[in-house]
Each structure stands twice: as structure tokens, then as C-alpha cells.
Amino acid sequence: MSKPLLHVNDLEKVFSSRTMFRKKQVRAVRDVSFTLEAGKVLAIVGESGSGKSTIARMLTNLIPATSGDIAYNGQSLRDNRQLRKKLPTFVQMIFQDPFAALNPHHTIGYIIGRPLQVHRMVQGNTRSRVLALLRKVGLTPEEDFIDKYPYQLSGGQKQRVIIAKVLGLEPKVIIADEPTSMLDVSIGIDIMNLLLDLKEKENLALLMITHNLGSARYMADHIAVMYAGQVMEYGPAEELIQNPQHPYTKLLLYSSPDPWREQADHFDLSDAQGQAVSESCCSFQPRCPFATDICKTKPAAAVQTDSGHQVRCHLYA
Amino acid sequence: MSDLLQVRHLSIEYASPRGIVKAVDDVTFSIGKGEIFGLAGESGCGKSTTAFGISRLLRHPAQISGGSVVLDGQELTTLSNDEFDKLRWSKISIVLQSAMNNLNPVLKISNQLIDAILAHDPSMGKEARQRAEQLMKLVDLPVDRLDSYPHELSGGMRQRVVIAMALALRPSLVIMDEPTTALDVVVQNGIIRKIVELQKEFGFSILFITHDLPLMLEMCGRIGIMYAGKLVEVASREQILQKPRHPYTQGLLNSFPSLSGPKQRLSGIPGHTPDLIRPPAGCRFCPRCSQAIQECQTLPPPLVEDAGGQIACHLYSEEGIAREQASAACERS
Amino acid sequence: MKKMLKACWNAFPGVKGKLGLVILLFFTVIALFGTWVAPYPKNFIGFDSWLPPSVSHWLGTDSYGQDVLSQMIYGTRTSFWVGILAGLITTVIGVTVGIVAGFKGGWIEESLMRIVDLFLIIPTLALMIILASFLPSMGTMSTILIIGSLSWLYMGRSIRSQTMSERQSGYVEAARMVGMKDWEIMFKEILPNITPVILANLVLVTTQAVLAEAGLSFLGLGDPTNVSWGTILALANANNAVLFHAWWWILPPGLAIAFFCFGFILIGNGILEKYRANRGNAAL
Numbered sequence: 001m002s003k004p005l006l007h008v009n010d011l012e013k014v015f016s017s018r019t020m021f022r023k024k025q026v027r028a029v030r031d032v033s034f035t036l037e038a039g040k041v042l043a044i045v046g047e048s049g050s051g052k053s054t055i056a057r058m059l060t061n062l063i064p065a066t067s068g069d070i071a072y073n074g075q076s077l078r079d080n081r082q083l084r085k086k087l088p089t090f091v092q093m094i095f096q097d098p099f100a101a102l103n104p105h106h107t108i109g110y111i112i113g114r115p116l117q118v119h120r121m122v123q124g125n126t127r128s129r130v131l132a133l134l135r136k137v138g139l140t141p142e143e144d145f146i147d148k149y150p151y152q153l154s155g156g157q158k159q160r161v162i163i164a165k166v167l168g169l170e171p172k173v174i175i176a177d178e179p180t181s182m183l184d185v186s187i188g189i190d191i192m193n194l195l196l197d198l199k200e201k202e203n204l205a206l207l208m209i210t211h212n213l214g215s216a217r218y219m220a221d222h223i224a225v226m227y228a229g230q231v232m233e234y235g236p237a238e239e240l241i242q243n244p245q246h247p248y249t250k251l252l253l254y255s256s257p258d259p260w261r262e263q264a265d266h267f268d269l270s271d272a273q274g275q276a277v278s279e280s281c282c283s284f285q286p287r288c289p290f291a292t293d294i295c296k297t298k299p300a301a302a303v304q305t306d307s308g309h310q311v312r313c314h315l316y317a
Numbered sequence: 318m319s320d321l322l323q324v325r326h327l328s329i330e331y332a333s334p335r336g337i338v339k340a341v342d343d344v345t346f347s348i349g350k351g352e353i354f355g356l357a358g359e360s361g362c363g364k365s366t367t368a369f370g371i372s373r374l375l376r377h378p379a380q381i382s383g384g385s386v387v388l389d390g391q392e393l394t395t396l397s398n399d400e401f402d403k404l405r406w407s408k409i410s411i412v413l414q415s416a417m418n419n420l421n422p423v424l425k426i427s428n429q430l431i432d433a434i435l436a437h438d439p440s441m442g443k444e445a446r447q448r449a450e451q452l453m454k455l456v457d458l459p460v461d462r463l464d465s466y467p468h469e470l471s472g473g474m475r476q477r478v479v480i481a482m483a484l485a486l487r488p489s490l491v492i493m494d495e496p497t498t499a500l501d502v503v504v505q506n507g508i509i510r511k512i513v514e515l516q517k518e519f520g521f522s523i524l525f526i527t528h529d530l531p532l533m534l535e536m537c538g539r540i541g542i543m544y545a546g547k548l549v550e551v552a553s554r555e556q557i558l559q560k561p562r563h564p565y566t567q568g569l570l571n572s573f574p575s576l577s578g579p580k581q582r583l584s585g586i587p588g589h590t591p592d593l594i595r596p597p598a599g600c601r602f603c604p605r606c607s608q609a610i611q612e613c614q615t616l617p618p619p620l621v622e623d624a625g626g627q628i629a630c631h632l633y634s635e636e637g638i639a640r641e642q643a644s645a646a647c648e649r650s
Numbered sequence: 651m652k653k654m655l656k657a658c659w660n661a662f663p664g665v666k667g668k669l670g671l672v673i674l675l676f677f678t679v680i681a682l683f684g685t686w687v688a689p690y691p692k693n694f695i696g697f698d699s700w701l702p703p704s705v706s707h708w709l710g711t712d713s714y715g716q717d718v719l720s721q722m723i724y725g726t727r728t729s730f731w732v733g734i735l736a737g738l739i740t741t742v743i744g745v746t747v748g749i750v751a752g753f754k755g756g757w758i759e760e761s762l763m764r765i766v767d768l769f770l771i772i773p774t775l776a777l778m779i780i781l782a783s784f785l786p787s788m789g790t791m792s793t794i795l796i797i798g799s800l801s802w803l804y805m806g807r808s809i810r811s812q813t814m815s816e817r818q819s820g821y822v823e824a825a826r827m828v829g830m831k832d833w834e835i836m837f838k839e840i841l842p843n844i845t846p847v848i849l850a851n852l853v854l855v856t857t858q859a860v861l862a863e864a865g866l867s868f869l870g871l872g873d874p875t876n877v878s879w880g881t882i883l884a885l886a887n888a889n890n891a892v893l894f895h896a897w898w899w900i901l902p903p904g905l906a907i908a909f910f911c912f913g914f915i916l917i918g919n920g921i922l923e924k925y926r927a928n929r930g931n932a933a934l
Contacts, residue, residue: 003339047501060827100820115828153893154589169828185528185572189585192574211501214531218574218583240746241576253576255506259558261536263576296671 003074004035005172005205006059006091008266013054013229017068028054029229031302032068036173041199043216045239045252046226052209054229058173059207060093072173089119092166097176098158102150108134109146110163119169133164137194151314156187161192162205166277167202174199175207180215217241225249227284231302235309245311247288277296320347321522322490324372326416327384329370336594340379345620346627348490353513355537357530357569361590362543364526368492370409371524373401386407389489406437410483414495415476420467420600427463433482452481473504477511484515491546492524497532508535517528531573534558542566545591545601554620554624563630564606572640575579600631667920668928677906683724692724692877703898709880710898713831713889721877722902728878732794732863733910735854739798740805744855745848747802748809749836753817763810766803774800782871789873797862805851812844846921853918857911864907879903 004179013029029051036191046052058065061077062083070077072090077083083090102111112133113126122129127146127247134142137160150158159179166174169269182189192193192215206218216223220237225248233246244250282288285295294314329341331487341363347353356364369375371386371393386393388409393401413419421429430449434441450460456477467475476496483491493512497505499597513536516523527533533540534554542563543552550563561567568586588605591597597604603613612618612631662671662894680687688710694716701711707716747766751759769777776799781796816822817840825835860879866872867880882903891899 030879047346047503062826065466085829086829094829095820095824097820101824103821103839103843113829116828118828118834163826165828184590185530186359186568186586187589189572189583190587193582193585214574214576216574217580238580246837251503255502256576257502257506257529257532257535257578259554260575261529306602 004037006036006207007069007071007074008035008055008059008276009033009069009071011055011057011058012066013063014066015052019177027229030060032229032231033228034224034231034234036205036207038172038205039197039199039203040222041208041220043208043210043220043223044221044226045213045216047211047252050226050281053177053228056093056177056207058174059175060091061087076172079138079246080131086119088115088171089121089169090171091173092171093175093177094159094162094166094179097182099156099182101162102158104150106149107146108148108150108153111150112160112168114258115165116168121169128190129168130164133168134161136198137161137164138169139164154187155183156190159183160194163191163198167198168316171204173207175209177209178211179184179208190217195219197301205280207230208305213252214258225252226302230283230312232284232312233309234302235307239307240309241274243307243308244310245305245316246284247290248284251287266300284314319350321352321389322348322524323385323387324367324371325385327367327370327386328382332383338593339372339546339596340593342622343384344543344546344548345384346541348522348524348547348550350489351516351522351524352514353525353526353537355533355535357495357540358543359526359569361545361593364371365494367412367543368494370525371415372405372409372492373398374411381470390445391568396618406483407486407489408488409490409492409637410486410488411480411494412476412483412496414498416479417472417498417499420475420478422467425464425466426470429442429483430463430478430482434485437486439510452485453478455484455515456481456575458575459633471504471533473500473508476508477620479510480508480515484519484521487519490522490524492526492527495528496525498527498529503627505532508645514534530569531575541627542569545596546593547601547629548620548627549629553626556625562625562628563602564608564632564635565602568605570629600629603649618630629642633644640648654869656927661925662920664712666916666918666923668731670913670916670918670920673909674916674917676911677730677910680723680726684727686722688720690717690720690829694719694720700894700896702896709902710896712849712892712896712899713891714885717903718882720901721882722879722906725878725882725903726906728876729788729863729880729907729910732790732797732878733856733860736794736797736801736863737852739794740802740855740859741848743799743854744802744851745809745841747806749813749844751806752813753832753836753840759810762806766806766831768840769800770803774803775862776803777872779869781868790876790878793863793866793872794859797859801862802840802857804900805855808847808851809844812847813840815838816843846924850918850919853914857914859933860910864903879907 001294011029011032012027017023018021030255034042034054044052045057049175057063059070068310075083084174085201085284109127109130116122116126116129117233121317130146131142134145139145139157139160153161179195180191183191198204206219208216210216210317215315217237223232223237223240225246226232227248233240233244233249240249241253244253281297282295282300285291288295290312298314300312300314301317303308305311305316324347325345327341327344328339328593330337337419343365346354356362356367364381366375370381373393375381381394384394427446427449430452431445434448450465453463455458458474458477461552462470462474470478480496495506500508509532512523525533525537534557537554538551539551540557542549544565544567550561550566552562557566561570565586571583572585574583586605591601591604599615600606600609600613600618606613610631616631618629618631618634620627621634658891659668662668693713697707697711697715697717699711699715701712707717707719709722712718712721712751712806729879747762747849751762776794778800783791784813785792785796822835822839823838830839863872864880865877867878870884872878872881884899
């Protein structure tokens with residue numbers, strides 16, 4: 001087994017907002033641990049508000065973690081100015097909205113070339129390096145694209161520009177935050193294929209954040225299913241999809257439209273989302289059809305099941 | 318099955334600074350009584366514009382430039398705005414993707430529901446409140462939620478309120494334009510199941526519009542696929558699942574990663590959608606089509622009706638089929 | 651050269667923008683070459699007073715016997731430069747404070763904005779009057795400095811709020827993601843995107859500067875040796891031009907101020923309209 005490029009341990013993020021009279025705290029992410037190796041893809045799946053994008057932003061140091069540890073190549077991000085400074089050349093992120101992520105006032109050449117200059121990744125001719133990057137992401141003929149402005153490109157082409165820009169910094173880890181959700185499906189699958197190909201070619205570690213289990217299965221070697229800031233189930237992708245253990249994973253799978261599968265079992269659920277849940281119980285308990293008394297009194301801990309998943313559920317304790 | 322809605326040769330265009338955009342070009346389909354008909358396609362294909370054209374929600378400068386829309390024997394395109402407003406809600410209602418955010422934030426749900434009911438049936442009076450309560454039960458919302466303000470409800474709940482509003486006057490056709498796109502899958506699933514359940518109970522027809530083909534394949538009986546303003550294929554759900562005919566339908570189906578079956582590399586569709594101001598001379602899908610033949614470049618394929626539904630593709634015209642058989646024969650020998 | 655002129659011409663969008671440009675060009679030419687155009691030297695007294703417009707005095711003479719047209723032409727130079735320079739000072743301070751406060755947030759924003767608030771509650775014109783009467787006079791320059799340093803407040807606020815909304819955009823996050831320095835994000839990523847707002851504000855503050863100069867001069871707080879539209883108006887008022895029906899003394903400076911501001915406002919509106927059309931929204 002190769003050494004993990006990225007090691008996340010007990011990550012926690014608390015957002016606190018202060019109004020005049022009271023302090024409100026939201027634990028957006030808690031007890032999140034995982035590792036990521038070169039050449040592998042991990043998908044973090046969850047609904048909106050599950051904390052998956054918060055993790056991405058902590059990993060790229062856009063926001064600081066409240067507690068817990070993020071280590072790249074064995075070096076902790078905490079109290080490490082040196083590492084934080086050169087972090088952009090180690091981990092990069094592809095954003096959800098390619099339409100907003102490109103500055104409308106700069107040319108494609110500037111957008112891709114400028115980060116290279118910031119990190120002194122090029123000696124001499126930036127332009128030829130940018131052309132090579134454009135070629136790499138399939139924007140050919142590359143001479144046509146380099147002097148264009150973002151508004152002259154389609155959504156798919158914009159996302160490719162972003163990928164080219166990210167690749168220029170030669171990161172080891174790429175985080176893709178819903179890279180296809182703003183694109184048409186036929187274009188989105190192209191982007192996913194491009195990411196998979198690049199991962200193979202450059203031996204990248206890819207962290208894919210998505211709400212779509214189908215894309216997660218398509219891309220990932222491992223899947224982590226998140227709910228209310230916690231990882232509910234973690235396991236090898238195909239295993240997890242075919243043999244889900246946690247009630248929430250089952251619920252997600254059952255709810256995802258897939259006309260090709262055989263009729264799933266009837267799965268009754270309550271739509272009690274958004275309910276405040278005290279910390280002394282399982283966070284999924286209000287919606288869980290299998291909840292028992294213990295679920296209401298004790299938070300569930302992650303356990304290893306026989307099938308090799310980690311499941312955060314009292315049913316498997 | 319008799320047809321409730323007949324759309325014939327509908328064309329919608331709007332003027333842009335660069336020229337006239339044919340957003341919907343010669344679209345023909347019909348929806349039976351009590352049928353769920355799906356209209357699928359990618360962004361800019363004209364599916365929403367078609368729905369807006371039918372329900373007269375087109376905004377200037379978009380306008381219907383030709384064709385007819387007949388609902389229950391009544392021609393809609395020639396009605397005056399006042400006459401059309403009488404039909405709205407009572408015969409035809411629409412649920413939009415953004416509708417849940419369009420509830421008035423300073424009015425209670427009850428006021429908005431009752432207003433909608435009274436606006437079209439002033440004779441209701443006090444009964445309106447009862448009707449509102451019934452509607453809430455219909456969409457599985459607790460009655461006491463009537464006294465909430467929109468921001469106190471989750472997105473899914475608000476979309477349920479909107480659906481309840483749309484059903485308030487028992488319309489015969491409900492148009493749903495991406496009603497669940499902004500919602501999480503679990504919530505979406507609950508709402509879709511509710512819609513199907515209500516449709517079975519009351520027997521209204523639904524024109525369901527989404528880009529999410531798998532979702533559509535789970536709930537719609539018949540499906541029309543649109544590409545670049547043209548309707549390219551109409552077929553039953555089974556037909557599309559088992560043997561999609563149009564190359565675009567095939568490509569689209571091959572773009573959705575599935576949750577079941579063997580994991581395989583999907584190809585998507587190369588290229589991008591054409592410019593609707595200057596569409597390709599022949600078939601609009603031709604530049605992206607892997608099976609294109611010579612006619613495709615010069616001759617737009619007509620939408621023809623056959624045993625399998627409707628299809629607009631040269632591969633399925635008589636000559637196309639003949640050629641295919643000939644090439645198959647060549648391969649055999 | 652021809653190409654460049656054409657590009658400049660096209661940079662001012664719409665009929666409004668182009669009309670505004672023509673008006674401003676007219677004033678620029680007078681401001682730059684006025685000394686050669688003016689029929690008589692500056693402050694030259696030697697004609698009869700209260701002469702109505704005639705062939706030798708197109709705009710008549712005033713109560714001191716000065717040629718009004720010549721005074722107007724010299725006055726244009728002062729008012730023009732006060733408008734442009736004070737407008738530029740205002741813009742530089744306003745943009746810097748606005749972007750830094752909007753982008754940095756936290757205590758930097760708090761303290762900058764409190765300073766702005768402090769100045770905002772003091773009536774600016776009153777403060778200008780006080781400063782103008784107590785500061786050692788440096789002629790027109792001190793007028794420019796006083797106006798420039800006191801009129802950036804609203805501009806700072808509007809630039810700040812625009813920056814705050816730009817800060818949320820994806821491209822700013824992307825820029826932080828690749829490790830760009832703060833100053834680069836502020837002035838190379840955000841600044842180009844708020845240029846239309848800055849231009850619109852620039853138009854406004856320049857207009858205000860001209861008006862403020864006229865106001866200060868009118869009150870007798872300008873440079874007494876210099877002539878500007880404001881001082882002409884002030885003199886006309888002090889010498890009861892209205893009573894003598896000397897419209898040729900009052901109307902020209904009034905109209906000049908109005909047209910100068912009008913030209914700037916037209917340009918600003920033209921730019922804003924184009925910006926709105928490009929972004930497809932009516933916000934702003």
C-alpha cells in the first residue's frame with residue numbers, strides 16, 4: 001500500500017454567528033477522518049448542508065479547521081506556514097460553477113498563465129506552457145482559445161479551462177467540488193472522463209464531492225456518505241453501492257432515480273429534515289425508520305462491519 | 318385514449334441583437350387524458366419555452382410564431398389574455414422550478430392558498446379555508462403549517478405547497494417544469510411519488526419537464542426528447558429504456574452514470590449544441606452525430622409517425638432503413 | 651492614429667455617451683487653448699461697464715468693465731482643472747478605501763467605515779467652508795485639495811458594497827485558491843470588474859467638485875486672484891447684476907456649469923446602460 005498523500009484526522013468545523021444577544025453555533029463538520037492515496041479517487045457524497053463543501057474548503061485552507069488535523073505527505077497543515085504557503089502547488093480545487101470561477105476581464109491565457117507566474121512554475125515563455133496545458137485538456141486548436149475571453153466559451157469549455165489552470169500548478173491532490181452539476185449531462189460526463197484520464201496519466205489523487213451517487217460510483221474507488229457533518233458510511237465504491245449498510249445510504253440509493261434497476265424494496269421514510277438534533281443522539285435518528293431507543297440517547301460511533309465498510313450506526317454496533 | 322392537449326407545428330422565436338432565435342421549431346406532440354408525458358433535453362433545447370408557450374408565460378421578446386395548441390377541443394393560441402386567464406388554474410396550471418421561492422414572503426401560506434382559490438372561484442367564501450386544509454392534507458403537509466410563513470418551511474415543503482396550489486381548482490393539465498431540480502434526492506423522491514399518487518387519484522394529465530432523464534424514465538409513460546428547438550423522438554418509456562432510436566437519445570442515455578448493472582465507461586456526446594440563430598442546414602444534431610449519413614448534412618429530417626412513436630432521423634426513413642439492411646446484408650456475406 | 655480615435659469614440663457607448671463626450675471635448679479645448687482664444691487678457695479692466703452683448707464684446711461687459719467672454723474662457727480653465735483633479739483625488743481615495751474595506755473585512759473595514767461615518771455626519775459644505783477660510787491659502791490648489799479630500803465618502807461606501815458582493819464570486823475564491831496575494835486580488839481581479847461603478851462615481855464626484863468650487867468661490871472663499879465660473883457668478887451676485895438686467899453676466903457661468911455637469915452625467919449614464927446590458931440585470 002502506498003503512503004497516503006492526504007491524511008485527515010478527526011476534522012471538525014464549528015461556524016459561530018453572533019447576534020446582539022446570543023451566540024449561535026453550528027457544527028458543520030465533525031469526526032471526519034479519511035486518507036487518500038495517489039492514483040485513487042474518493043467521493044464524498046451528501047445532500048446540501050451535509051458539510052461536504054466545508055471539508056473541501058478546509059482542505060484547501062480557504063477556511064481554517066476548528067480542530068482536528070489535515071496532513072499532506074505526512075506534514076500537518078496546522079502551524080506550518082511554509083506548507084500553507086506552497087499548498088496551492090500541492091492541492092487544487094475545481095469549483096462547481098465554471099461560469100463564476102473565471103474572471104470575465106482576463107483572457108484565457110492570463111487566467112491559466114498567472115498562477116504559474118505567482119508560483120514561479122515557468123522559466124521564460126509562459127505562453128508555450130499555457131498552450132501545452134490547453135492541449136492537455138482537449139481545448140484544441142489551442143491557439144484559438146488562448147486569447148479568448150471567458151464569455152466566448154461554453155460551460156464545458158470553461159470547466160476545461162479551470163482544469164488546465166489547476167493542472168498548471170502540478171498538484172498532487174485535486175478536489176473537485178460538484179464539477180459537473182452546472183453542466184449538461186452529456187458535457188458533464190466528458191469532464192468526468194477527462195478527470196479520470198488525467199488522474200491515470202499524472203497519478204493524481206482525486207477527491208470528488210457530489211450529491212449524485214451515480215457519478216460517485218462512476219468516478220470513485222471509495223465512497224464516503226455524509227449526513228449532518230458526519231461520515232455515515234465509508235467503503236469501497238462498488239461494494240457500498242451494491243450492498244449499502246447504513247439506513248441513510250439505503251435511503252439515498254433508493255431515492256436516486258435509476259430506471260434500469262429492478263424495483264427496490266419499499267422503504268418508508270419520514271421527511272423530518274432540518275430538525276434540530278441534540279448531540280446526545282444519532283443525528284440521523286429523526287428520519288430513520290429503524291431507530292430504536294438507544295439511537296435517541298447515545299450518538300452512534302463508527303464501526304467496522306464484516307463487509308469492510310465503516311458504518312456509523314447502532315444497528316451494527 | 319383521447320387526446321387532452323394537442324400541440325401542432327408549434328414554433329416560438331425571439332429577436333436577439335444578433336438575429337432571430339428559433340427557440341422552438343415546428344414541435345408536434347399530444348398528451349392523452351390522464352397521461353404523464355415527459356419532455357426531456359439539455360439546457361437551451363426549448364423544453365421550457367414550449368411549456369411557457371402552451372401556458373402563455375412567454376415574456377417579450379419571445380412569441381409564438383406559428384402552430385396551434387388545442388386543449389380539450391379549444392384552441393389556445395387565439396384566445397385573448399382575459400379568456401386565457403379564465404382557463405389558468407381551472408384547466409391548466411403550472412409548477413415552476415423557482416416557484417417555491419416565489420411565494421410571497423410576508424403572507425402566511427393560508428392567505429396565499431385561499432387567495433388563489435378565491436381569485437378563481439369567488440363563490441367559495443368561507444369554504445375556501447376548508448379547501449386549503451384539504452389541499453394541505455393532499456400533499457402530506459400538516460394542516461397547522463397553513464399558519465406558517467414561507468421561510469419557516471423547507472424547500473421541499475414549499476414546493477409541496479406550490480403543487481397544492483396548482484391542484485386547487487382541479488385542472489385537467491398540470492405543467493411541471495423541473496419541479497424538483499433544486500431539491501435533494503430524498504426530498505425529490507418524496508415529492509415525485511406524491512405527484513404520481515395524486516395523478517392516479519385525480520386523473521389529471523401532466524406535462525413533466527426535466528433534464529434528468531432517469532427521473533423521467535421512472536415516472537412518465539411517454540417521453541419526447543428535444544434537441545436544439547426540435548422534437549427528435551417521441552416514444553414510450555419502455556421503448557426508450559430498451560431501444561432508443563434517435564442517436565441523440567442514445568447519446569443522452571449514455572451520459573447518465575447508472576447505479577445498477579456493470580460499471581462501464583460512458584461516452585457522452587462530443588461537441589456542443591448549435592447556434593440557434595444559424596442552425597446547421599440539415600439535421601441539427603448532425604455535427605455531433607456518430608451515425609450521420611450524407612442526407613443528414615443537407616436535409617432536415619421530418620418528424621414522422623410510425624409504430625414506435627415519432628422520430629425525426631434519416632436513419633429511420635425508408636431509404637435509411639433500406640441502406641441499413643443492405644449494409645447488414647453485405648456484412649453477412 | 652485614426653484607429654485609436656475611433657476606439658476612443660466607441661468607448662463611449664450610446665448616443666448619450668457620445669453627446670456627453672462632445673460636450674466635454676468642447677470644454678477641454680477651451681481649457682487647454684483658452685489663452686489663445688480669449689479676445690482680451692485676464693482681469694483686463696478698461697471697457698465701459700454694463701455693456702450688453704455686441705460684436706466687440708460677444709457677452710458684454712460687467713460692472714468693472716471686464717469682458718465677460720474673456721473672463722468665462724479663463725474661468726473655464728480653473729473650473730475644468732478643479733473638476734478633473736479634485737475628481738481624481740476623490741476617486742483614488744474612495745476606490746482604495748472602498749476596496750480595502752470591502753475585501754479585508756474585520757477590524758480594517760470597521761475602522762475605515764467608522765471614519766467615513768464620522769465625516770458623513772458633519773455637513774461637508776460647512777466643513778469645506780471652515781477649512782477654506784482657516785487653512786493657509788495656496789490658491790486654486792488648496793481648493794482642489796479640500797474638495798478632493800472631503801468628497802470621497804459616498805464613493806468609498808458604494809465601492810465597498812460592490813467589492814463585498816464581488817468578494818463572494820467564484821473568481822475571487824479561485825484567485826485565493828491559487829495563492830495570489832491580497833493586493834493582486836483587490837486591484838487586478840476585483841478592480842476591473844467594478845470599473846463601471848467607479849466610472850459612474852467618477853462622473854458624479856467630478857460634477858460635485860465643479861459645483862463645490864463654484865459654491866466656495868461664490869461665497870468668496872476661492873482664490874481671489876483667479877477667475878472661475880464660481881467667482882464670476884459671485885461677482886455678478888455681489889454687484890446686483892439682476893437689478894441691472896445684466897443676464898449676459900449671470901447666464902454664461904450658470905449655463906457652463908450646467909452643461910459641464912450634464913456632459914459628465916450623460917457619459918456616466920451611457921456607461922451604466924451598457925454595463926447593465928452586458929450583465930443582463932438592472933441592479934445598481
